[in-house]
Amino acid sequence: MIESRHTVRGMVCSHCAAIVGEEIGRVPGVTDVRVDIAGETVVVRADRPVAETLIHAAVEEAGYTPGPPPAEPPANPRS
8 A cells, every 4th residue: 555645725624625535536546535624635545656746636626736745744752
């Protein structure tokens, strides 16, 4: 399973998230999409490599703007 994170600008509600998730979910190879409205990020899981340009095209098709790659989440330090 391959996982990638992407920034999506302009999402403000659950309807926005659903539209973005639906469009990205149509990209061949994508198996799961998780949208974080507040963080303006999308986590995409795929069974094979998916070109970032395809993800961006799906975001634009949904009516939103792809942004620069999001910062990686901080690693969980072990106590």
